[in-house]
Amino acid sequence: MNTPAAIEAFLEMMSAERGASQNTLDAYRRDLEDGHRSMHGKSGLAAATSADIAWLMDRIAAEGFAASTQARKLSALRQFFRFLYAEGLRADDPTGTTVSPKKPRTLPGVLSEAETGRLLDRALDEARSPPQGIEREAAVRLHALVEVLYATGLRVSELVGLPLAVALRDERFFVVRGKGNKERMVPLSGKARAAMTAWLSVRATDPAAAESPFLFPARSDTGFLPRQVFARDLKALAVRAGLPSSAVSPHVVRHAFASHLLQNGADLRAVQLLLGHSDISTTQIYTHVLEERLMKLVNDHHPLAD
Template sequence: MNSATAIEAFLEMMSAERGASANTLEAYRRDLDDAAAGIGGLADASSSDIRAYLDTIAARGFAASTQARKLSALRQFYRFLYAEGLRGDDPTGTAMAPRKSAVLPKILSEAETGRLLDRAAEEAATAPPGMSQVATTRMHALIEVLYATGLRVSELVGLPVEVAQRDQRFFMVRGKGGKERMVPLTEKARAAMTAWLSARARDAAAVESPFLFPAASESGHLPRQVFARDLKGLAARAGIRAARVSPHVLRHAFASHLLQNGADLRAVQQLLGHADISTTQIYTHVLEERLVRLVNEHHPLAD
């Protein structure tokens, strides 16, 4: 089997059996195509070929996290070939991933997040000059739901309209790998979605869409890039530097603010849809800060 055929077979398996999203499949394709260009016969590569390729991408200046991601893609590719009987070994078995430095997620404070939500609510009530009431009502619903649930941006923009029509305190969302999880909705988020449903109903084309946030795009729903751009504009109008704000930053804010206010790390893991607790442990700095505060405030010898 040549490398191109092997890559296509692997991607087909990831899509059919593991429910990988289009973005995930494209990321695997890029990494495997890069490796194929660097190694040559990727499907038949040896352990020394893999080590030489890893040395090459390190020399090209890729960050440790990117090197680790590329190695992970190769590991999964060769495990697939081994499982299918297309290879008798895994050449990545002895390859060592570079150590990644701990990078703390960017977050907004509770006060800053409050300013962002308040600004969205104000604009939804009275659209600023040059902005449509429909656009501001949609943004208010998007940001309230995002902060209330901690959804991934792809999960948020792809929500089905039934989520808002049911008006329930919880709903099920399908995340990575097709796994479902239950997420809560605050009263404010439910109210913002109800207002958006009313605005959405005035658009005949939107009414027929299965998506809560429909758009004339290839996917049929609001593109995540458009939401990210509009969110930065909202942040600037709220007096927050646009570079500090993104949908993922609000997801981090959701998790960090829960932990700061006493939530359990395992509960946050479930709400975020992390398969492994180690992914959620990037927030342990929040727990450490909370423990220090508890000791300083309540230990009899803290003074």
């Protein structure tokens, strides 16, 4: 069986039928092609046996990959072989008996409400009066990005690729298309709308941005701001706000959005919908936030609490 051709067919299916993003497709390609190269001298990935898959996973573990990375690579292999089985290209699934590496479901680092406030305040101050070495356009754009991210909890890929139409409507909610091409409604705070309005004024002064359909246009392959650029700018902002750069990323701000909602009384199901998690189990990494809130509730209001 021709493994490269099988991988291409699998990726085409993931794109056409499941709406996988380019980032997801790239990750699948890397994992499958790495697996195929690792099996050089054997029958090739597409024709691998259960013993071959066990050998491959042992090799990945021996190379020192984290349990989460091992699990991701195994997931790519499982979906690939299920596709081959469904298409009649194989009579079995060699990953069926492979045990998934155990990975801890830990909550990523979360900013406190006070730390998030410092980050937002610094972004606003710089938008009003950019520090030396930072252009006003970049400062106003960064402020809009951070405000919208914390107000909505969007994934970074969803944020940087927002259409211009989102900012042209003065509404409290908008619809975003997320993973798997699924749509969901997310809120937009007054501060986020004001930051976007300020950004629109600056954006309008750039002739190159006039024809772009994106809110945050850029001269890139996609036509919008690369997520890596935003992540870099966000870390630099964190340092200027007196926070460790290692503690701040777009993903951390997204989790701050969810954690702060739960700490202030939001329902777990509501947070699941806002984050765009298809499975409630993904959102349950925040269970400890609910436990802390319930413990405080008991301690503050139970008549026999110390």
